[in-house]
Amino acid sequence: xxxxxxxxxxxxxxxxxxxxxxxxxxxxxxxxxxxxxxxxxxxxxxxxxxxxxxxxxxxxxxxxxxxxxxxxxxxxxxxxxxxxxxxxxxxxxxxxxxxxxxxxxxxxxxxxxxxxxxxxxxxxxxxxxxxxxxxxxxxxxxxxxxxxxxxxxxxxxxxxxxxxxxxxxxxxxxxxxxxxxxxxxxxxxxxxxxxxxxxxxxxxxxxxxxxxxxxxxxxxxxxxxxxxxxxxxxxxxxxxxxxxx
Amino acid sequence: xxxxxxxxxxxxxxxxxxxxxxxxxxxxxxxxxxxxxxxxxxxxxxxxxxxxxxxxxxxxxxxxxxxxxxxxxxxxxxxxxxxxxxxxxxxxxxxxxxxxxxxxxxxxxxxxxxxxxxxxxxxxxxxxxxxxxxxxxxxxxxxxxxxxxxxxxxxxxxxxxxxxxxxxxxxxxxxxxxxxxxxxxxxxxxxxxxxxxxxxxxxxxxxxxxxxxxxxxxxxxxxxxxxxxxxxxxxxxxxxxxxxxxxxxxxxxxxxxxxxxxxxxxxxxxxxxxxxxxxxxxxxxxxxxxxxxxxxxxxxxxxxxxxxxxxxxxxxxxxxxxxxxxxxxxxxxxxxxxxxxxxxxxxxxxxxxxxxxxxxxxxxxxxxxxxxxxxxxxxxxxxxxxxxxxxxxx
Numbered sequence: 001x002x003x004x005x006x007x008x009x010x011x012x013x014x015x016x017x018x019x020x021x022x023x024x025x026x027x028x029x030x031x032x033x034x035x036x037x038x039x040x041x042x043x044x045x046x047x048x049x050x051x052x053x054x055x056x057x058x059x060x061x062x063x064x065x066x067x068x069x070x071x072x073x074x075x076x077x078x079x080x081x082x083x084x085x086x087x088x089x090x091x092x093x094x095x096x097x098x099x100x101x102x103x104x105x106x107x108x109x110x111x112x113x114x115x116x117x118x119x120x121x122x123x124x125x126x127x128x129x130x131x132x133x134x135x136x137x138x139x140x141x142x143x144x145x146x147x148x149x150x151x152x153x154x155x156x157x158x159x160x161x162x163x164x165x166x167x168x169x170x171x172x173x174x175x176x177x178x179x180x181x182x183x184x185x186x187x188x189x190x191x192x193x194x195x196x197x198x199x200x201x202x203x204x205x206x207x208x209x210x211x212x213x214x215x216x217x218x219x220x221x222x223x224x225x226x227x228x229x230x231x232x233x234x235x236x237x238x239x240x241x242x243x244x245x
Numbered sequence: 246x247x248x249x250x251x252x253x254x255x256x257x258x259x260x261x262x263x264x265x266x267x268x269x270x271x272x273x274x275x276x277x278x279x280x281x282x283x284x285x286x287x288x289x290x291x292x293x294x295x296x297x298x299x300x301x302x303x304x305x306x307x308x309x310x311x312x313x314x315x316x317x318x319x320x321x322x323x324x325x326x327x328x329x330x331x332x333x334x335x336x337x338x339x340x341x342x343x344x345x346x347x348x349x350x351x352x353x354x355x356x357x358x359x360x361x362x363x364x365x366x367x368x369x370x371x372x373x374x375x376x377x378x379x380x381x382x383x384x385x386x387x388x389x390x391x392x393x394x395x396x397x398x399x400x401x402x403x404x405x406x407x408x409x410x411x412x413x414x415x416x417x418x419x420x421x422x423x424x425x426x427x428x429x430x431x432x433x434x435x436x437x438x439x440x441x442x443x444x445x446x447x448x449x450x451x452x453x454x455x456x457x458x459x460x461x462x463x464x465x466x467x468x469x470x471x472x473x474x475x476x477x478x479x480x481x482x483x484x485x486x487x488x489x490x491x492x493x494x495x496x497x498x499x500x501x502x503x504x505x506x507x508x509x510x511x512x513x514x515x516x517x518x519x520x521x522x523x524x525x526x527x528x529x530x531x532x533x534x535x536x537x538x539x540x541x542x543x544x545x546x547x548x549x550x551x552x553x554x555x556x557x558x559x560x561x562x563x564x565x566x567x568x569x570x571x572x573x574x575x576x577x578x579x580x581x582x583x584x585x586x587x588x589x590x591x592x593x594x595x596x597x598x599x600x601x602x603x604x605x606x607x608x609x610x611x612x613x614x615x616x617x618x619x620x621x622x623x624x625x626x627x628x629x630x631x632x633x634x635x636x637x638x639x
Contacts, residue, residue, distance in 0.1 A: 058599065079603075082598075082601055082603055082604075083601070083603075084601075085600075085601035086600070086601030086602070086603070087601075089601070091599055091600060091601075093596075093599070097596035097599070098596075099520070099523075099593050099596070099597065100437065100527075100593065101437070101520075101523035101524055101526070101527045101593075102519065102520075102523055106519060110516060110597075110600070110602075111600055111601070113515055113516035113519065114516045114600070114601070114602050114603070114606060116515070119513035119514065119515065120513070142437070144436045144437065158600075
């Protein structure tokens with residue numbers, strides 16, 4: 001086992017994983033430096049979500065290693081990984097995934113409450129982040145009364161309010177329109193930069209990826225230098241591949 | 246056929262629930278056949294036979310309620326993309342639910358018929374053959390049409406009720422003019438049900454029921470509506486009062502559950518108390534009604550036991566079977582409704598786990614909910630039972 005480099009907050013080596021036999025990751029290695037915004041790009045089905053699940057400890061890869069701050073994540077038990085996720089990581093999903101019974105500020109404060117923070121300080125932190133993301137006026141509303149972009153901003157606020165060291169954002173703007181998309185992403189990246197939070201952003205959109213410090217393109221579960229596919233196969237190759245049905 | 250195929254591939258626990266429905270239906274079918282046997286054996290006591298038949302409707306109602314609750318939780322009859330893709334909409338799905346309910350109830354009725362004939366001694370060659378021949382009126386022939394009608398009662402009632410219950414739910418779950426049921430796109434968070442409003446009515450009905458009971462018991466001695474078996478000194482007005490109390494409790498159940506949840510999440514809650522209380526407030530409609538019914542049944546049992554339980558042989562075997570059916574079905578309905586609430590919240594629970602919420606916290610929230618309901622409803626049941634028994638005790 002090789003010790004990871006010291007300056008990387010997350011370091012992964014030759015991750016391999018398959019879902020029920022269908023391959024998802026085939027030997028991906030990467031290092032993420034502290035405070036950087038890293039974007040994982042690639043088309044649908046290229047293994048972005050699986051990679052984020054492996055890095056954040058939601059999945060244990062079949063082969064390969066994941067280290068967080070020089071601590072091996074791939075050998076941890078489920079309880080320790082759960083605790084690591086709660087204390088150190090934030091997760092933003094394509095859907096807001098809010099708890100429908102709780103109102104906005106309670107949803108935002110939930111990770112802090114789950115850590116055992118007091119009611120008062122959790123509410124204070126949540127309200128602060130809601131104000132910063134321009135949704136302070138709906139702090140008392142329930143999620144079903146809000147628009148999708150507002151809900152997604154609540155989900156961003158929830159990830160930020162807990163003060164994690166790494167935020168994993170899996171297609172955080174997939175269900176939004178373009179204006180809302182820029183707003184959500186800008187708040188996320190500026191907040192992460194000002195607080196020194198590392199962000200791992202999975203997206204299939206090259207425009208979004210341009211906000212990041214560094215881009216890791218994935219294709220069919222492998223790291224590639226570029227995701228640009230050959231525009232047109234040569235006619236001879238097409239003839240060779242044709243099927244008669 | 247589709248219902249059977251879906252049932253074949255379903256989870257053992259789902260099959261187990263269906264089997265319980267079949268067992269309850271068998272019990273009710275047996276009680277109905279016993280009433281018929283009594284009627285055939287004692288043509289002179291027609292009033293007594295009608296009374297026996299009427300008493301059978303209490304376990305029948307409990308069984309139908311249980312069958313509907315099971316049909317609601319059955320994974321094979323829920324709107325889902327696999328069946329929606331082949332064109333099975335909410336209407337066809339409710340037909341499917343009705344058919345599967347009818348199948349399990351018919352199975353139960355067939356078992357009841359076999360058992361009844363066996364105990365009467367009509368099916369020779371088995372152990373305990375004709376063990377209860379005189380009790381079941383073996384000497385008189387049974388009219389076939391009556392047997393069929395009585396045995397069809399449970400399947401038809403349960404199938405109709407579950408079809409109606411499942412037909413209504415998609416309209417309530419989604420917005421108007423949107424007929425897709427639970428297949429709403431995942432961005433749509435369904436609006437929570439409005440807080441239940443039946444609490445004042447429920448309290449008023451309960452109080453009225455207790456008052457009627459107390460008033461009726463002053464007159465005392467008349468016994469025009471006896472229970473078969475030994476509970477034969479119950480005046481009709483007392484029963485009316487008790488029925489009013491039961492309806493009142495069932496009406497008040499959702500409101501009381503909502504109140505319980507509200508109390509639970511008050512005053513600077515932590516994560517567990519917050520989740521437990523809010524979920525209880527949102528699930529008040531689903532959990533509250535069966536809980537109120539269980540409360541009513543248990544208070545009735547406690548009151549009856551306090552009044553008649555002291556005798557040497559307080560009730561006969563058929564009364565015992567009926568009581569077991571009613572208690573079992575209402576309790577099972579409550580548990581099934583809790584399961585339905587859990588299924589409805591599975592997606593939220595998964596999101597919480599993804600946030601890193603410890604599974605123990607979710608379990609603690611569930612345990613806290615159960616404990617709060619128990620703490621709230623157990624004394625209530627006891628008080629109602631005491632109040633119901635008070636005017637009747639000499």
